[in-house]
Amino acid sequence: MRIAIVLLTLLAIAAIPGSLLPQRNVASDPVAVLQFTLKHPTISPWLDRFGFFEVYASPWFAAIYLLLLVSMTGCVLPRSRQLWKASRSAPPRAPRNLARLENHHSWQTSTSPGELLEQAASALRRAGFRVVADADQVRAERGFLREVGNLVFHLSLLVLLVGIGAGRLYGFEGRVAVIEGSSFTNVRSEYDAFTPSVWTDVDSLEPFSFTLDQFTASFETSGQKMGEPRGFSADLTSRTSAGDEALSVRPNRPLDVNGTKVFLTGHGYAPRVTVRDGEGEIAFAGPVIFLPLDGSFASDGVIKVPDAQPTQLGFEGLFLPTAADGTNGAFSAFPDALNPQLLMTAYTGDLGLETDGVAQSVFTLDKAQLQQVTEAGKPFRQALAVGDTMTLPDGQGSLTFDGVSRFANFQIAYDPGKEISLLAAVMLLLGLTASLCIRRRRIWVRVSSTPDASVTVVSLAGLSLTRRPPPEHEFHDLCKALGKPAPSPTTTNPPGDHR
Structure with missing residues (x-):
């Protein structure tokens, strides 16, 4: 028991960095680690080296957990045998x-x-x-039920560890951003981020797909709490082996397909643009996800056009849902899209997409081989309302702001140990209540x-x-x-x- 208490204390201490530091693969804030690294460039590499950005998947945390499981097994089973004998004596x-x-x-x-x-x-x-x-x-x-309560309480601790272990060994967690009108199919290649467990069968994921028909967000429109969120709803068409079904996914009301759950965790805007290259041909058309920067949903993003001719094009800018002018420049006065505006700048050259073996984020431009488009010796920038076109100097191309779509962030998770953990929690409460209340x-x-x-x-x-x-x-x-x-x-x- 002393060893188990020491290991429980170590496990609690080891979990502190996971609470204080940003963690990778967290659906609610997927760029938190990147932002922390940019703010703390000196200490971040050392924290990453010791696994402090992935605490619960680190080897040292797993070692403490496994030692605790072995210790609890050796502690609980003999104790349970003694309590069982005492309850029948x-x-x-x-x-x-x-x-x-x-x-x-x-x-x-x-x-x-x-x-x-x-x-x-x-x-x-x-x-x-x-x-x-x-x-x-x-x-x-x-x-005698007090001893039975003690027995159930001790066994629940072991069952809880088994449930957590089952989830860590066989479950998975992934994230995906889906734009209105787009679909997602539950295969690994469709995920933006996918974290399997040790024994996850990635080739046998639950077969289903869904289409995001519409995303609806409402905000407070007056008073001191103006702009605060009031409701979010993602209207989906789910396709499973049982057929098609129209449903709404809301916070704490996920889509559940045989234990694989789809949670709504966030949302944002995807401006729709049409890009024509220097030859006047349409090189890109469609929505592009811009990542929110603050509570007003001012968002930044990039548009990469590798098929443009005679040279590739790249755009970088800011999207403002409700654009307004301030002393420090344009800003978003409200999170809903009441006066959408794009503030864009352009680049030409090589986007660096053909570099072998080097992954590139879809949300940043590799400017190593790009030249910023200028006019009169100054960077060429333009603010676009819906329907406006940004025409680049010297016939290099153009970008038209066609409209605004929304996107939704979904966390998709499968945890086969959650039922075991729930059973353990119920056992723990019943056992503890019996051991405390029965004399x-x-x-x-x-x-x-x-x-x-x-x-x-x-x-x-x-x-x-x-x-x-x-x-x-x-x-x-x-x-x-x-x-x-x-x-x-x-x-x-x-x-x-x-x-």
Whole structure:
């Protein structure tokens, strides 16, 4: 038990970095690690080297967890065996001196010992005690469910560890951003980020797909809380082996397909643009995801056009859902798309997409081989409302802002151990409640006769096996059932009598 407590403490300490530092593959903030790295370029490589950005997937965290699992198994199983034996054991014989125990009562009566023992056993059984009657005493015990509660509590800890382990070994978690009108199919190649467990069968993921028909967001439109979110809803068409189904996914109301759950975790805007190259041909047309920067949903993004001729084109800029002018320039005054505007700048040259073996983010431009488009010696920039066109100098191409679509972020997770963990949590609560609320106690009734067998001496007492004393009413009811005489009233000395 001491080793288990030490390992539990170590596990809690090891989880602290996971709470304080940003973690990779977190659906609610997928760029948190990148932002932290940019702000702390010196310490970030060392933190990454020791796994502090992936605490719960790090080898040292897994080592502590496995040691705790082994320790808890060695601790809980022998303890469970002892508790099981204790819950089935018979009450022990009465100690020699009952007067030293709680609620001791003793009196004399003319009732025969056998009749008294029978009355005592009957009364204790009616009160719910486990009773054993001997020739000279009755021994009873109640509250065995407390030991069963202890047993369930200890086993629940082991079941909980097994459930967590099952999820870590067989489950997976992934993230995907889906634009309105687009679809997602549950195969690994469709994920933006996919984190399988050690034994995840990535070739046998649950077969389903869905289309994001419409995403709806509402915000507070007045008062001090203006701009605060009020509701989000993703209208989907889900396709499974059972057929097609139209449904809405909201926060805390995921799509569940045979244990694989699709959670709505975020949203943003995807401006729709049409890009024509230097030859006047359409080189790109469609929506492009821009990542939100703040609560007003001002978003930044890039547009890469590798098929443009005679040279590749790249665009970088800012999207403002409700554009407004401020002292420091344009900003978004409201998170809904009331006055959408694109602020764009352009680049020409080589986008670097054909570099072998080097992955490139879709949200950044590799400017190593790009030249910024200029006009009169200054960077060429333009603010676009819906329907406006940005025409590059010298006939290098153009970009038209066609409109605005929304996108939704989904976290897709499969955790086969969650039912086991839920069962463990219920067991833990039931076991802990039983062990805290139920009082285990014992009562003994001993009878003996005087040498001439004319008088029977009755002695009874109890013992609490918890910190709380046994209920006094049980002893009063037992004394009443055995015919104990009421105590004599106290005699008051007459005035002047000082004996």
